[in-house]
Amino acid sequence: MPERVKVEVDGRALDLSNLDKVLFPEAGFTKGEVIDYYTRIAPVLLPHLADRALTRIRFPNGVTGGSFFEKNAPAATPTWVRTETLPVPGSSKGRETIDYVVADDLPTLVWLANLAALELHTPQWRIGTHPDLMVVDLDPGPPAGLSQCCRVAVLLRDRLALDGVTAYPKTSGKKGMQLCCPISATQDADVVSDYAKRIAQELEQAHPKLVVSRMAKNLRPGKVFIDWSQNNAAKTTVAPYSLRAQAVPAVSTPLTWDEVEAGAAGKRPSAKPYTAGEVLRRVEKAGDLLAPLLDGGPELPAVRARR
Numbered sequence: 001m002p003e004r005v006k007v008e009v010d011g012r013a014l015d016l017s018n019l020d021k022v023l024f025p026e027a028g029f030t031k032g033e034v035i036d037y038y039t040r041i042a043p044v045l046l047p048h049l050a051d052r053a054l055t056r057i058r059f060p061n062g063v064t065g066g067s068f069f070e071k072n073a074p075a076a077t078p079t080w081v082r083t084e085t086l087p088v089p090g091s092s093k094g095r096e097t098i099d100y101v102v103a104d105d106l107p108t109l110v111w112l113a114n115l116a117a118l119e120l121h122t123p124q125w126r127i128g129t130h131p132d133l134m135v136v137d138l139d140p141g142p143p144a145g146l147s148q149c150c151r152v153a154v155l156l157r158d159r160l161a162l163d164g165v166t167a168y169p170k171t172s173g174k175k176g177m178q179l180c181c182p183i184s185a186t187q188d189a190d191v192v193s194d195y196a197k198r199i200a201q202e203l204e205q206a207h208p209k210l211v212v213s214r215m216a217k218n219l220r221p222g223k224v225f226i227d228w229s230q231n232n233a234a235k236t237t238v239a240p241y242s243l244r245a246q247a248v249p250a251v252s253t254p255l256t257w258d259e260v261e262a263g264a265a266g267k268r269p270s271a272k273p274y275t276a277g278e279v280l281r282r283v284e285k286a287g288d289l290l291a292p293l294l295d296g297g298p299e300l301p302a303v304r305a306r307r
Contacts, residue, residue, distance in 0.1 A: 141220030150263035173244030182297030196228035254289035
C-alpha cells in the first residue's frame with residue numbers, strides 16, 4: 001500500500017498516511033483498521049462528541065510506543081476543522097485559553113484517527129452550557145474486578161432512581177465501568193459533583209466491604225472506588241465508542257442492564273471488555289444504547305450548602 005493515500009470524506013480532502021502501521025501489536029490492528037473503525041462507528045459516536053471540547057490521547061507509534069495528551073489544536077489543523085477557544089483556569093502550563101478541536105463531523109473524526117488519536121475524551125458539558133451529564137467512574141481495586149463493578153453499578157442505579165435520575169452503563173474499555181446520567185444542564189459542575197459525592201458516600205456507608213468513596217489508594221484493595229470527581233468542570237471521561245490503549249483494540253462499550261445484572265451474578269461474558277469488531281456488530285444489532293443521553297434529564301436534588 002502507498003505510504004500516503006489521498007481520499008475525499010464528505011467533500012473534504014484528506015491525506016492519509018502509514019495505513020499499514022500496526023498500532024495494536026498483539027492484535028496486529030493497523031492504523032487503517034483504526035480509521036475504518038472510527039468511520040463505521042461514526043453515526044453513533046459523533047452525537048456524543050458534538051459541541052464538546054475534545055481531549056485526545058495520541059499513540060503515533062502504537063499502544064506500546066508511548067503517548068501524549070493533546071488538548072490544543074495542532075499547528076497543521078485544517079481550516080475546516082471546528083475549533084473553540086475556551087478558558088483553562090489553573091492550567092499547569094500557564095495558559096489562559098486553549099483552542100480545542102470539536103469533532104462534529106466525519107472528516108474531523110477521520111483526520112483525528114489518521115493522527116493516531118486513539119482515545120477520545122470529553123467533558124460532561126457542551127460548549128457554553130452547564131453539565132448535561134453526570135458520570136461516575138467505577139474503578140475496581142484488585143482482586144475486585146468487573147463483576148464487583150457490576151454489583152456496585154446496580155446499587156447505584158437503584159439509588160439514583162429514587163431521585164428520578166436514570167443511569168446508563170458502559171465499560172471503560174479497561175478494567176472498570178462508568179455510569180452516565182442525563183441531567184438538565186441548568187446546574188453548575190460543583191452542584192453535580194457534590195451530589196455524586198453524597199451518593200457515593202451513602203453507598204460506602206451502606207456497603208463498606210464493597211464500596212469506597214475516598215480517593216486514598218490504600219483503601220481500595222478488594223473494593224470498588226466510586227469516582228464522583230469525574231464531574232469536576234476540568235475533568236474529562238472517555239467517550240462512548242472510543243478505542244482504548246490496551247493490548248487489543250478495546251472499546252468503551254455501552255451495556256444493557258441485563259448484561260450488568262448478569263455480570264453482578266458472576267456470569268460471563270455478559271459484561272466484559274469488547275473489541276472494535278464486537279462493538280460494530282453490537283451496534284448493528286441494537287443501535288446506540290446510550291442514545292437517551294442525548295435527550296436531557298432532570299435537575300439533581302439540592303445538596304446542603306458547604307460550611
